[in-house]
Amino acid sequence: MADSVAERIIAVMAENLQMAAAGITPATVFDDLEFDSLVLVELAVILQREFGVEVSDDELAESKTVGKAAALVNERIAAA
Amino acid sequence: MTRAAVLSGLGTALPPRLVTNDELSLRLNTSDEWIRSRTGIGQRYWTDRMATSDLAVDAGRRALKAADTDLVDLVVLATTTPDHPCPATAPDVAARLGLGPVAAFDVAAVCSGFVYGLATAAAHVEARLAERALVIGAETFSTILDPGDRSTSIIFGDGAGAVILRAGHDDEPGALLESDLGSDGSLKELIRIPGGGSRQRTTSADSDLASGHLTMDGRAVFRHAVMRMAESARTLLARTGWGPASVDCFVAHQANVRILHAVADQLGIDRDRTVVDLDRVGNTSAASIPLALSRAAETGRLMPGHRVLLSAFGAGATWGSIALTWPDITAD
Numbered sequence: 277m278a279d280s281v282a283e284r285i286i287a288v289m290a291e292n293l294q295m296a297a298a299g300i301t302p303a304t305v306f307d308d309l310e311f312d313s314l315v316l317v318e319l320a321v322i323l324q325r326e327f328g329v330e331v332s333d334d335e336l337a338e339s340k341t342v343g344k345a346a347a348l349v350n351e352r353i354a355a356a
Numbered sequence: 357m358t359r360a361a362v363l364s365g366l367g368t369a370l371p372p373r374l375v376t377n378d379e380l381s382l383r384l385n386t387s388d389e390w391i392r393s394r395t396g397i398g399q400r401y402w403t404d405r406m407a408t409s410d411l412a413v414d415a416g417r418r419a420l421k422a423a424d425t426d427l428v429d430l431v432v433l434a435t436t437t438p439d440h441p442c443p444a445t446a447p448d449v450a451a452r453l454g455l456g457p458v459a460a461f462d463v464a465a466v467c468s469g470f471v472y473g474l475a476t477a478a479a480h481v482e483a484r485l486a487e488r489a490l491v492i493g494a495e496t497f498s499t500i501l502d503p504g505d506r507s508t509s510i511i512f513g514d515g516a517g518a519v520i521l522r523a524g525h526d527d528e529p530g531a532l533l534e535s536d537l538g539s540d541g542s543l544k545e546l547i548r549i550p551g552g553g554s555r556q557r558t559t560s561a562d563s564d565l566a567s568g569h570l571t572m573d574g575r576a577v578f579r580h581a582v583m584r585m586a587e588s589a590r591t592l593l594a595r596t597g598w599g600p601a602s603v604d605c606f607v608a609h610q611a612n613v614r615i616l617h618a619v620a621d622q623l624g625i626d627r628d629r630t631v632v633d634l635d636r637v638g639n640t641s642a643a644s645i646p647l648a649l650s651r652a653a654e655t656g657r658l659m660p661g662h663r664v665l666l667s668a669f670g671a672g673a674t675w676g677s678i679a680l681t682w683p684d685i686t687a688d
Binding site: 312313314318320321322324332333 | 394614
């Protein structure tokens with residue numbers, strides 16, 4: 277499950293930023309990607325729909341990296 | 357065959373003053389590219405001398421003409437910007453359209469107002485309280501914007517759209533088939549005008565309530581709008597038995613193109629079947645859906661018999677959806 281959440285986050289970011297998913301890894305720092313504030317909101321909405329857990333865009337931003345954001349989502353899934 | 361409200365006329369009105377992204381960039385820290393990438397909005401119209409009722413009368417007259425009638429027994433006006441705090445604007449609109457002593461009232465559901473008004477009017481027709489109804493969404497948000505607030509100034513525009521509903525049957529093209537309305541008042545602070553109401557007048561000097569301008573928490577609105585519109589629309593897909601692929605035209609409240617795409621993605625409706633009109637008029641609140649329907653009809657996106665899904669989310673928070681088939685009409 278950890279991998280699928282991270283993969284989904286990478287796919288959404290890549291699609292939004294119109295860049296190759298290969299350029300984003302779990303170690304990628306959100307702040308290193310140039311995106312506007314709505315991208316993390318879009319990501320939060322998709323994660324809520326697909327994994328059934330609520331994670332806010334602020335929490336995603338505070339996670340700093342793709343991998344840590346995926347870990348947060350997985351924690352929520354485990355707790356659900 | 358069941359009695360149903362059938363859409364039989366559509367009319368719109370926009371004020372003459374076009375406001376481009378470049379014009380706003382002259383006084384706000386923004387640019388055409390910035391506004392387009394975040395919202396999809398390319399321009400909007402702002403009123404100079406026309407009040408909400410003036411736009412409503414114009415759109416209403418066009419809808420009556422399109423339906424080839426001057427008889428209705430109900431006028432519902434969805435607006436956030438009535439001509440006066442009291443009385444409602446709908447009776448004035450009805451009188452100026454020469455409709456006689458008909459039932460007339462305003463609906464205050466902000467950006468969901470048209471869906472709320474349409475569902476309410478359709479229920480009147482189905483319950484035989486009305487044979488024919490005029491439903492108008494008319495807004496002049498330019499009158500409630502804080503000129504220095506970039507987040508709202510770039511988004512909202514003025515305009516009006518109106519439809520005629522007549523009594524008919526659910527198997528006719530144009531029939532309103534299902535509706536779903538909802539609200540969550542715990543989200544009342546997402547979008548609001550803090551001042552000007554009884555809360556301010558019964559609260560001792562509280563600066564938070566002094567503003568008569570619209571405030572909005574854009575990111576929170578984005579999230580709630582996507583979740584609620586998708587949920588409401590999904591409810592109607594289940595009730596109608598329509599699969600996402602069988603929806604010919606998805607016409608959602610025009611707040612932000614990225615909200616439209618996110619909702620379509622959540623529903624599994626092709627983005628190409630989602631009508632985008634905000635590039636032309638911005639977010640016109642309760643007027644956005646009839647304006648978008650008009651554009652879709654004019655450009656051949658809406659054909660008689662098409663399965664159409666309407667959905668909206670607005671301040672309150674309020675939301676709602678309507679499923680209908682498209683009638684054989686021309687918009688005026």
